[in-house]
Amino acid sequence: MRKLFTHSAALLLLASSGAAAAEGRLLATGGATNVEGAAGGGLVPWAVISAYTEDDEIGGTVAVSRAQVDDYRLDVTAASFSFRNRLEVSVASQIFNLENLGTELRQQVFGLKYRVAGDLIYGQLPQISAGVQYKRNTRYDLPSAVGSQRDSDWDAYIAASRVWLAGPFDRTWLANVTVRATRANQFGLLGYGGDLNDSRKLQVEAATGMFINRALAVGVEYRQKPDNLGFAEEEDAMSAFVAWFPSKNVALVGAFLDLGSIAGARSQTGYYLSLQASF
Amino acid sequence: MNKLLMVTVLFAALLMAPSQADARDDHLYNELGGTAGIEQIVEDLLFNSIDDRRIRHHFEGVDMVRLHEKLSEQICELAGGPCVYTGDDMVKSHTGMGVTRGDFNALVEALQLAMDDNEVSVPAQNRLLARLASMYDEIVGL
Numbered sequence: 001m002r003k004l005f006t007h008s009a010a011l012l013l014l015a016s017s018g019a020a021a022a023e024g025r026l027l028a029t030g031g032a033t034n035v036e037g038a039a040g041g042g043l044v045p046w047a048v049i050s051a052y053t054e055d056d057e058i059g060g061t062v063a064v065s066r067a068q069v070d071d072y073r074l075d076v077t078a079a080s081f082s083f084r085n086r087l088e089v090s091v092a093s094q095i096f097n098l099e100n101l102g103t104e105l106r107q108q109v110f111g112l113k114y115r116v117a118g119d120l121i122y123g124q125l126p127q128i129s130a131g132v133q134y135k136r137n138t139r140y141d142l143p144s145a146v147g148s149q150r151d152s153d154w155d156a157y158i159a160a161s162r163v164w165l166a167g168p169f170d171r172t173w174l175a176n177v178t179v180r181a182t183r184a185n186q187f188g189l190l191g192y193g194g195d196l197n198d199s200r201k202l203q204v205e206a207a208t209g210m211f212i213n214r215a216l217a218v219g220v221e222y223r224q225k226p227d228n229l230g231f232a233e234e235e236d237a238m239s240a241f242v243a244w245f246p247s248k249n250v251a252l253v254g255a256f257l258d259l260g261s262i263a264g265a266r267s268q269t270g271y272y273l274s275l276q277a278s279f
Numbered sequence: 280m281n282k283l284l285m286v287t288v289l290f291a292a293l294l295m296a297p298s299q300a301d302a303r304d305d306h307l308y309n310e311l312g313g314t315a316g317i318e319q320i321v322e323d324l325l326f327n328s329i330d331d332r333r334i335r336h337h338f339e340g341v342d343m344v345r346l347h348e349k350l351s352e353q354i355c356e357l358a359g360g361p362c363v364y365t366g367d368d369m370v371k372s373h374t375g376m377g378v379t380r381g382d383f384n385a386l387v388e389a390l391q392l393a394m395d396d397n398e399v400s401v402p403a404q405n406r407l408l409a410r411l412a413s414m415y416d417e418i419v420g421l
């Protein structure tokens with residue numbers, strides 16, 4: 001926890017210095033940082049490109065996040081580079097603590113996301129982006145023991161995001177749908193592919209949120225996950241979030257999490273907290 | 280499965296909800312404070328714009344009195360008020376200006392601040408912004 005606080009303090013310092021920040025987009029349109037380091041919600045990468053870059057601007061984000069459920073804790077440190085509201089390059093380092101076993105899993109995720117067409121707010125077409133994530137376990141004893149087939153792999157996804165400025169109740173709404181080809185077990189923390197299934201499957205991920213005002217949104221996310229390992233059932237994940245964007249430099253997300261059954265421990269629920277600085 | 284159902288229902292509710300431009304049309308005009316309110320908002324919008332280093336260059340040498348008059352008329356008409364827009368069409372007025380995506384957003388922010396300062400409610404702000412956003416393609420990149 002102390003480490004998280006030091007990180008957070010450093011982030012806030014960085015953010016409040018606010019020098020030469022990308023600022024060509026409207027508040028909140030860079031999203032938050034998902035657990036894999038991509039711009040999006042907490043669970044799902046969205047079609048939005050990170051930070052607030054527009055036209056010829058470049059920018060980026062850094063973020064720290066924590067998910068705490070009944071028997072596990074996930075800590076994520078992530079950073080992204082954002083180029084002209086077109087391309088996002090991201091990296092995330094995850095530490096998954098199995099509190100009952102006194103051990104941990106580690107994963108690194110390198111992501112690329114490219115805005116292919118459309119726009120989040122304007123014009124007829126929703127914003128459509130394509131992304132890839134290269135994931136690797138940097139500790140592989142446990143994943144391999146439970147049936148994982150390899151210690152690194154690629155995910156690929158297509159995402160569509162759209163904002164309605166005056167949606168239901170004359171509030172601003174956002175919806176995102178992402179389709180991902182993956183064989184990652186528990187986001188990849190338990191390796192890739194398994195004894196039950198070793199091919200990539202298409203999984204649907206979705207998010208929707210409503211802005212109470214420009215700076216404050218509430219919403220839900222859903223992420224379908226494959227079930228490749230025979231030793232324990234894997235279930236889909238869900239969250240209900242509150243996201244606060246006090247400025248274009250800072251975003252803070254808090255959420256209720258339901259990750260379902262993980263490695264035999266049933267109905268893992270808890271909280272998620274994420275702090276992002278943008279520049 | 281329950282989770283999927285919940286999310287599906289939420290999405291369906293979102294898609295089936297009534298769209299913004301319905302019968303309450305002059306309601307928005309009133310919420311913006313009528314003709315006087317709109318003229319004040321547009322004045323603040325223009326001051327915010329020429330204060331904004333990202334877009335002030337577009338307004339150099341522009342007849343601001345005319346711009347204030349035309350933009351007020353246009354917003355009044357858009358909001359369902361008793362005005363008739365007498366200016367040029369959007370493509371003609373912005374051609375050659377090179378308004379970028381970021382410039383458009385900067386102007387939206389100038390308007391948001393102006394509406395905040397004039398105590399326009401969030402729903403009314405959203406309805407005006409949605410109507411203006413539909414003109415994006417007639418203004419940006421010309």
Ligand code: HEM
Pocket residue numbers: 334337338341342345346349350353365366367368372373378382383384386411412414415418
């Ligand atoms: C939805 C957004 C916009 C609306 C509704 C709008 C509306 C108008 C209107 C009604 C006029 C007056 C036309 C006339 O004189 O007959 C005008 C002119 C002008 N607009 Fe816009 N505009 C928008 C976006 C922008 C943006 C993003 C910029 C630049 C940042 C911009 C810069 C100007 C300038 C500089 C003029 C004056 C042109 C001249 O008199 O030579 N506008 N606009």
